[in-house]
Amino acid sequence: MKTIYLDNNATTQVAEEVLDAMLPYFRDLYGNPSxxxxxxxxxxxxxxxxxxxxxxLIGAGPEEIIFTSCGTESDxxxxxxxxxxxxxxxxxxxxxxxxPAVKSLCDxxxxxxxxxxxxxxxxxxxxxxxxxxxxxxxxTAVVSLMWANNETGVLFPVEKAAELAKERGILFHTxxxxxxxxxxINMKATSIDMLSISGHKLHAPKxxxxxxxxxxxxxxxxLIGGHQENGRRGGTENTPSIIGLGKACELAARNMDAxxxxxLRLRDKLEAEILTRIPNSRVNGTRLYRLPNTTNxxxxxxxxxxxxxxxxxxxxxxxxGSACTSGSxxxxxxxxxxxxxxxxxxxxxxxxxxxxxTEDEVDFVIEKLPPIIERLRSMSPYWNAGDQVxxxx
Amino acid sequence: MWEYTxxxxxxxxxxxxxxxxxNPDGIAEVxxxxxxxxxxxxxxxxxxxxxxxxxxxxxxxxxxxxTSSALTEMVKGMTLEEAxxxxxxxxxxxxxxxxxxxxxxxxxxxxxxxxxxxxxxxxPPTEPAAxxxxxxxxxxxxxxxxxxxxxxxxxxxxxxxxxxAGGGCGGCHDAIRQIIERVRAETAPAARxxxxxxxxxxxxxxxxxxEIRPSLKKDGGDIELxxxxxxxxxxxxxxTCATCKAADITLKHFVELKLRDFxxxxxVIEEVTP
Numbered sequence: 130m131k132t133i134y135l136d137n138n139a140t141t142q143v144a145e146e147v148l149d150a151m152l153p154y155f156r157d158l159y160g161n162p163s164x165x166x167x168x169x170x171x172x173x174x175x176x177x178x179x180x181x182x183x184x185x186l187i188g189a190g191p192e193e194i195i196f197t198s199c200g201t202e203s204d205x206x207x208x209x210x211x212x213x214x215x216x217x218x219x220x221x222x223x224x225x226x227x228x229p230a231v232k233s234l235c236d237x238x239x240x241x242x243x244x245x246x247x248x249x250x251x252x253x254x255x256x257x258x259x260x261x262x263x264x265x266x267x268x269t270a271v272v273s274l275m276w277a278n279n280e281t282g283v284l285f286p287v288e289k290a291a292e293l294a295k296e297r298g299i300l301f302h303t304x305x306x307x308x309x310x311x312x313x314i315n316m317k318a319t320s321i322d323m324l325s326i327s328g329h330k331l332h333a334p335k336x337x338x339x340x341x342x343x344x345x346x347x348x349x350x351x352l353i354g355g356h357q358e359n360g361r362r363g364g365t366e367n368t369p370s371i372i373g374l375g376k377a378c379e380l381a382a383r384n385m386d387a388x389x390x391x392x393l394r395l396r397d398k399l400e401a402e403i404l405t406r407i408p409n410s411r412v413n414g415t416r417l418y419r420l421p422n423t424t425n426x427x428x429x430x431x432x433x434x435x436x437x438x439x440x441x442x443x444x445x446x447x448x449x450g451s452a453c454t455s456g457s458x459x460x461x462x463x464x465x466x467x468x469x470x471x472x473x474x475x476x477x478x479x480x481x482x483x484x485x486x487t488e489d490e491v492d493f494v495i496e497k498l499p500p501i502i503e504r505l506r507s508m509s510p511y512w513n514a515g516d517q518v519x520x521x522x
Numbered sequence: 523m524w525e526y527t528x529x530x531x532x533x534x535x536x537x538x539x540x541x542x543x544x545n546p547d548g549i550a551e552v553x554x555x556x557x558x559x560x561x562x563x564x565x566x567x568x569x570x571x572x573x574x575x576x577x578x579x580x581x582x583x584x585x586x587x588x589t590s591s592a593l594t595e596m597v598k599g600m601t602l603e604e605a606x607x608x609x610x611x612x613x614x615x616x617x618x619x620x621x622x623x624x625x626x627x628x629x630x631x632x633x634x635x636x637x638x639x640x641x642x643x644x645x646p647p648t649e650p651a652a653x654x655x656x657x658x659x660x661x662x663x664x665x666x667x668x669x670x671x672x673x674x675x676x677x678x679x680x681x682x683x684x685x686x687a688g689g690g691c692g693g694c695h696d697a698i699r700q701i702i703e704r705v706r707a708e709t710a711p712a713a714r715x716x717x718x719x720x721x722x723x724x725x726x727x728x729x730x731x732x733e734i735r736p737s738l739k740k741d742g743g744d745i746e747l748x749x750x751x752x753x754x755x756x757x758x759x760x761x762t763c764a765t766c767k768a769a770d771i772t773l774k775h776f777v778e779l780k781l782r783d784f785x786x787x788x789x790v791i792e793e794v795t796p
Binding site: 430431432433434435438442451452458459460471472475507508509510511 | 524531534535537540551555556557558559560561562579580581582583584586587658659682686689690
């Protein structure tokens with residue numbers, strides 16, 4: 130059975146060119162980049178090249194790029210470093226819809242006595258900037274807001290938010306794991322102090338990330354050890370993955386426009402067809418400020434895990450914000466923060482595209498999905514097929 | 523991805539007895555759309571008072587649909603007395619088992635069956651003063667008690683897996699803990715027999731495993747039993763506990779109390795450094 134992979138916000142396929150760039154550095158060119166000999170030194174040169182490729186993608190300087198093990202490490206390093214830089218400040222400002230990498234860390238900090246403000250979002254997933262401005266206080270050590278939401282694709286105005294933080298001397302971090310490679314980013318033109326990137330969301334392998342720290346930002350390392358990464362992140366470099374990520378950044382910079390046009394067209398086609406063919410379905414999150422590759426659609430009166438498993442039978446991969454898939458008993462915190470009604474929240478499905486998707490795949494989903502929803506609705510006690518009116522208690 | 527048995531998958535993909543029985547003798551609805559799963563069950567009896575026809579409609583995940591389908595297959599042909607005796611464990615076993623986190627689906631099936639039988643008998647629900655313990659999921663004290671009793675549950679997490687109670691805001695965890703203790707006290711032997719040393723050590727180990735370690739592990743800590751001398755329980759702390767300033771408070775107020783509760787009131791905990 131062919132796999133139709135529409136779950137690219139979860140992870141992406143490693144690009145052919147990326148894998149090719151990495152392979153020599155596993156077995157043949159295994160030298161340690163810190164070594165004094167030529168054998169290791171040549172690897173060091175490749176890492177410098179990767180750092181430049183990564184910096185170029187986001188309009189940063191190579192000295193502002195720190196390679197980490199993943200987006201979560203970058204998020205942790207950023208927030209903890211900011212708190213260490215301002216030991217007198219005890220307030221962290223974030224939002225209700227952050228990725229667990231930030232959310233759980235903030236929950237943890239709150240148990241350690243920090244004051245955490247989680248800004249709400251409206252029904253479209255949009256942040257209220259007036260409320261944001263009011264929440265910036267002299268006690269605020271750091272703001273952490275995601276650039277693009279992983280579940281809905283909704284974009285936060287982080288550049289504007291960073292300006293407002295800077296005016297008040299507050300450090301600003303953004304989890305840009307879903308945004309980098311999908312929207313143009315130029316750090317030179319922003320006031321963002323710290324930014325997190327994850328390799329496997331842009332066709333590099335898992336286990337590699339980037340932590341961007343603006344030059345001149347007070348910084349204290351998260352991993353203390355050797356002099357690697359200029360003493361800002363100890364530990365022998367993950368050389369093949371760094372080199373692969375460099376290549377992936379180069380590809381993203383080169384192909385972003387074309388990729389975006391393509392995934393946008395596929396996404397919009399899938400979304401439009403689903404909404405037309407399946408009654409009582411709707412898109413979660415604003416369609417105005419959104420990643421081009423993501424759509425989050427709710428189907429009323431059916432449950433997400435059941436949809437996913439029936440799609441899985443056809444090889445279609447997507448994800449859901451339903452309670453049963455989250456491992457907890459409540460629907461996703463993002464949909465709850467947006468006030469998505471329960472009739473809709475449990476039946477939400479996220480489709481996320483990449484350059485490797487095709488129109489045929491979209492057509493296949495458009496053909497298979499309506500009968501799946503119909504079948505589950507025919508089993509649902511809340512669905513009255515005759516008049517498509519719900520019978521919620 | 524959940525590890526479902528082939529039988530669960532099969533019942534999910536080809537559910538039996540979907541729909542509503544016409545002119546049913548008994549009917550019930552449990553769960554709600556807010557909670558993420560709901561089951562509507564209706565049945566009809568034959569002239570011998572056996573279940574002739576039974577159908578379900580379910581809103582929920584794969585295991586909710588599979589347990590509903592399994593339940594209807596199991597009870598078809600049974601008398602109501604027999605159907606009443608089908609436990610949630612029986613339903614799970616029929617399907618070759620369910621993931622722990624999905625046991626509440628089998629409990630939902632059991633509850634729907636009971637409620638439909640009550641509906642047939644014409645009586646109002648037998649819990650006139652049903653007290654809601656978990657506000658998030660509307661779970662009553664009686665439901666929690668029954669799940670603890672029938673499935674021999676001992677932690678809040680298990681109760682959540684089986685009934686959903688406590689899976690939302692977490693505000694009812696203390697209340698659930700009290701219910702567990704009360705029910706377990708009913709079932710535990712009234713007077714504690716005098717323990718031999720070996721029995722005592724075994725029990726202490728068991729209680730550490732079951733009652734203590736899971737809580738410590740949540741914070742990255744752990745504890746190890748070093749020795750038992752008379753009523754002195756010597757332990758060593760591990761993980762974050764080993765460096766935590768509050769570790770002796772945890773030892774005295776949590777570990778010691780648990781051991782006294784479950785093993786013997788004379789026990790005294792002592793920390794040894796390795």
